[in-house]
Amino acid sequence: xxxxxxxxxxxxxxxxxxxxxxxxxxxxxxxxxxxxxxxxxxxxxxxxxxxxxxxxxxxxxxxxxxxxxxxxxxxxxxxxxxxxxxxxxxxxxxxxxxxxxxxxxxxxxxxxxxxxxxxxxxxxxxxxxxxxxxxxxxxxxxxxxxxxxxxxxxxxxxxxxxxxxxxxxxxxxxxxxxxxxxxxxxxxxxxxxx
Numbered sequence: 001x002x003x004x005x006x007x008x009x010x011x012x013x014x015x016x017x018x019x020x021x022x023x024x025x026x027x028x029x030x031x032x033x034x035x036x037x038x039x040x041x042x043x044x045x046x047x048x049x050x051x052x053x054x055x056x057x058x059x060x061x062x063x064x065x066x067x068x069x070x071x072x073x074x075x076x077x078x079x080x081x082x083x084x085x086x087x088x089x090x091x092x093x094x095x096x097x098x099x100x101x102x103x104x105x106x107x108x109x110x111x112x113x114x115x116x117x118x119x120x121x122x123x124x125x126x127x128x129x130x131x132x133x134x135x136x137x138x139x140x141x142x143x144x145x146x147x148x149x150x151x152x153x154x155x156x157x158x159x160x161x162x163x164x165x166x167x168x169x170x171x172x173x174x175x176x177x178x179x180x181x182x183x184x185x186x187x188x189x190x191x192x193x194x
Contacts, residue, residue, distance in 0.1 A: 042102040043157040043172075049097045050164045053083065053129065053150050056091035058168075070133035083131050100128035102156035128153055135166075145169075147185055151178065
């Protein structure tokens, strides 16, 4: 004999709350891992950008006999030239190389002030990276393998910044370490020749 009660094929409120609670716990465990992976991917992209700029600077130097200068004399005046001005026309494929994905100012620069140079959209005199513009005029002893060439403007990568040396090696420096590296190099170029 069958009873007149039939059960519906749905979930009870307790089952729904239990599944929702488990999903929230799993999301809470996975979110920090995903954020660390995203930060590491951003740092790897930054290192790739620095490597591409290093190669472009080496090719420029081979073609022109010197590294690019930040200021070029035009008659009686000096004109500021950025790395983009020097490298985009023939050495780098686009302006994305000049921006670190961890740079928070990248988005605001993308929204305002872009210009076109050699058919490529470029922000006006901005980049996520700094170039050692003292190198072109530095004495030969200062252009050693340990000379800093290009680096992050700020320590965007979990309190660290990436730095390319003249020999092409790329290292991550913790916040505050870069000043010591740059100062040590600068003392070499400021000493008179023996």
